[in-house]
Structure formats: C-alpha cells, structure tokens
Amino acid sequence: MADQEAAQDAGGKRLSTREAADRLGVKPETVYAYVSRGQLTSRREPGSRGSTFDMKEVDALARRTGRRESSASGDELAVRTGITLIDRDHCYFRGVDTSELAAHYSYEEVAEWLWTGELRPGIHFTAPQDALSAARRAAQALPAHSGPMDRLRVAVIAAAAADPLRFDLSEATVIETARSLIPTLVDALPSQAPKQCAANALAPRLWSRLTAEPADAAALRVLDAALVLLIDHDLAASTCAVRVAASARAHPYAIVSAGFGALDGVLHGAASGLAHRMLLEVLDCGSAATVIADHLRAGRRVPGLGHRLYGGEDPRARALFKLLEDVPQARPALEAARQVITTTARHTDLHANVDLALAVLTVSTGMPTEAGETIFAISRTAGWIAHALEEYAERPLRIRPSGQYHGPRPPQPLP
Structure with a gap:
C-alpha cells in the first residue's frame, strides 16, 4: 500500500x-x-x-x-478567467481587493493595470480627433429625446467606422484601441455644464455630461470610485456576450457593442435607474415605508437590494456609501437609502447592492435616471476589453454551447 x-x-x-x-x-x-x-x-x-x-x-x-x-x-x-474573483463578500481584480483599488487609484490607472499588468500613475486617456468627430456626429443625429445610452451605442459604431485598423487583434493594438475608445464614448456625449469641462481625467469629463451641477472634489471622488468598482464583476450577462463575440474574433468595437446590447435590461445595467426612481419617491414621500409597501403590494422586488453573488452587503455598495458620507448634498438621498434598507430588513434578509449606492450619487447630484447605467457602461468597457484580451488568447470559437432540441421529431410533413 x-x-x-x-x-x-x-x-x-x-x-x-x-x-x-x-x-x-x-x-x-x-x-x-x-x-x-x-x-x-x-x-x-x-x-x-x-x-x-x-x-x-x-x-x-x-x-x-x-x-x-x-x-x-x-x-x-x-469559464476560466484570471480577471475577477468574488469570494466571501469581497471582490478582487487579479487578486487585489477592488475597494482598495478604488481608494488609491483612478479609473484610467486601474484599467491600464488590468490590461497590461503595469501601473502607470497619472495616466489619462485621449480621444483621437477622427473617431471623436464621427462619434459626435452620429450621436447628434439622434432624436432630441434620445438618452445617453442611445448615444453611446451609435458612438461606438461610428468610432469603429473611423478606424480602418479595427480588425487588428494584436494585444498592443487592442489596448491602444481601448485607450482611445473609452474617452471617445465619454466626449461624444453632450455637455450638460454651462462651460465645457477642460479636465484631462475621465471622471470630471463624464460628470459634466451627466449633470449641470458643479462638481466638488468629494463628489468626483465617488464617481471615480464607482468607475473603478464597476469595471468587472465576473461573468455577468454582458461579459458573457463579450466573450462569445471575442471567441468569434470580433474586433474591440464590436465587442463593446455586444456588451451594450446585453447591458440593456432592468436585470443588468438599467437596474440602477429603478433604484434612482425609488429614491426620488422616498424623498417626495418623506418615508420609505409607503414606497416599499407599494412595491410589495404590486409584487415587484425592491430595487437596489440583494445580489446573488453576495450573502451580505455588496462590497461595492459599502465602499461607495462610505465615500458618499463626505458629500454634503448626498445626505438626504443617503438617509433615504438607509430607510429603504432598514424598512425592508423587517421582512426579508436582503442587503444593499451597488445599484442603490449609484442611485444615491445620481439622485443627489441632479443626474438623470439613466445616469447610473451610463456610468456602468463606460466603466464596464474597460472590463470587457480585459475579457476580450483573455479570450483572443484562447482557441477561436471555443464558446459554442450545444442546444437541447425539444421540438417535434423528424420526419414531419411539409407545412
């Protein structure tokens, strides 16, 4: 033996x-x-x-x-991946706690580190003029009632058309495409501020496209942290779509378009909009109890609570709530969110998720309902590129599930 x-x-x-x-x-x-x-x-x-x-x-x-x-x-x-680990109510990017990353580095710094493995302090992404002009023209051609997500969807297609080298899937070219695409998407959105923001960093530029209110340092810190925290979250629906597209060797712009398509739903990217509306109702009513009762009576789940990957509080929400405490104008919305959490806790064991924290930010800064989804989409673009780089290194077309046919057995008569 x-x-x-x-x-x-x-x-x-x-x-x-x-x-x-x-x-x-x-x-x-x-x-x-x-x-x-x-x-x-x-x-x-x-x-x-x-x-x-x-x-x-x-x-x-x-x-x-x-x-x-x-x-x-x-x-x-x-699917095997080395990007994100979710373990015991913590989220890690390449083994590093995302809350720590958000506390110490900007969105561009973390994105660059995810793509290359190198930290480049102070890095800023710049949009190339040809791509930006094409993206702006496409976004401006939409009807006046179009929202920021509509503009992002057409902007990425226009930017792709302006890039004749988009089919080069070498690692260096894909990363360079990502560095230019993300700021192109942000700068293609119309400015809401009276004066155009001249900042180099991405967070203040995005701020000026989501609200006309001036940005103070504390509020910008929350937005930049949200961008970091939302970069990736394991194989969410949009990331699965991205990996399938990358497996078929779609170019980076098509990858992002695939992600945008899967993001468009109340169970994914648009979930923060539901939490935004709920917080506005709570602020109007002065109490969360009536609003929560209406949701329960209608058989609707309470937005901004619960996440299938966390038994406790979403660590991304925890990090944002802590930062929001330093934003004076966020106090009413933050108190409304806490009322939602405590009121619902009497009936069910659900904890706050990142959508509720995003809603506190968007409500308290005069951003529109769709702002949370826009922040999500811009942020997650960096994660989608990281997954595309991983998938490009794998065997092509490896993600090919087999269908389980449940239709009538052949032969059947001609209809």
Missing part, C-alpha cells in the same frame, strides 16, 4: 473517468476520444476496473481546449 501511495505521489493525483469528464466539462465518452487522439494518457491501476488520468494533464488539456468546467451547483457553466 505504501509503495502504491508513493507511486501516486510521484505521478501526480489520478482522476477517475467521471472526475476527468467533470473537470473538462464533457461526457465520459469524450474523455476516451481524447485518449484515442493522443491528447490524454489513461492508465489502469492494478485491481481497478476503470482507467485513471493524471490531474495535471487533464487541467492542461482543459486550458488548451477552452472546455468549460461544471460549477459546484451543477447547473451552470464556468
């Missing part, structure tokens, strides 16, 4: 066929197909009825093929 254990330690941990299949996200018969092709080595242990496989070899094959692992719950699929 000791000799067998020593042999196993020398050769690495062995997996059964079922364990290898689960690790690769395939059926057991596919594991044997890998063996027949020489991609895996099987070994039958003395006295064993089945084959075993070296765990390191299986993991290496999983990385090469891009196969997706089954999740612990067994009803979802997971």
